[in-house]
Amino acid sequence: MTEQNTTKSHKNPEIPDQETLHPGTEQNPMIENKQGGGGEEEEEELKRLLVPNVEDLPLSPPSAIESNFTTYFLTDFLYPGNDQYVHRHANGLCIIGLAPYHVAFKDELGISKVSFDVGKTDRSTIKVTGKRKKVMCFLKFVECCVKGSLLEVNERLIEHPQLLNSSANREGYIAIIMPKPQDWLKAKALMLSFEEYQKLRETC
Numbered sequence: 001m002t003e004q005n006t007t008k009s010h011k012n013p014e015i016p017d018q019e020t021l022h023p024g025t026e027q028n029p030m031i032e033n034k035q036g037g038g039g040e041e042e043e044e045e046l047k048r049l050l051v052p053n054v055e056d057l058p059l060s061p062p063s064a065i066e067s068n069f070t071t072y073f074l075t076d077f078l079y080p081g082n083d084q085y086v087h088r089h090a091n092g093l094c095i096i097g098l099a100p101y102h103v104a105f106k107d108e109l110g111i112s113k114v115s116f117d118v119g120k121t122d123r124s125t126i127k128v129t130g131k132r133k134k135v136m137c138f139l140k141f142v143e144c145c146v147k148g149s150l151l152e153v154n155e156r157l158i159e160h161p162q163l164l165n166s167s168a169n170r171e172g173y174i175a176i177i178m179p180k181p182q183d184w185l186k187a188k189a190l191m192l193s194f195e196e197y198q199k200l201r202e203t204c
Helices: 029-050 064-068 162-167 181-188 194-203
Strands: 069-074 084-089 094-098 113-115 125-133 136-143 149-153 175-178
Touching (some): 064 069
Antiparallel strands (some): 149 175
């Protein structure tokens, strides 16, 4: 009898077989379905983050003032009704103007004239003129509520005083100043937010 030598192959347990390395599509349907479902969920989540809900959007985009400045209000500065606003930038720059309930706006005809000619050196005070009747007028001197270096006065108000009546918080601003940090902190301690200011004036 002829002996036949049979060679048996022994698999290395550390090396997976071919089926393990390359699983067939039909043999692993659950894996593919799971991967496909996860991709759809991630895509929906991405859309939710990138595309906001239309109902959550504001009726109009925020203005440059709303985006870049914080607004404060000071009431009755130096005399009753002298309400002013301060738009403050993060770099310390302040835009000063007349607040909505300023006494100068109470006249039915509004503000008809603005003058910065109140002295040789101090231009931080302006003279606002409004007509009550054809032969009568009233004057209001408005002094800046924040101490600082005067960078600019809004000279457009000289030829276009109606800007104070139509857009006092934007194009109708009075001046731009740069206060020292200690002067700003002192003034800020007396100021109100818009909600606080509106609530105060509506109850007065």
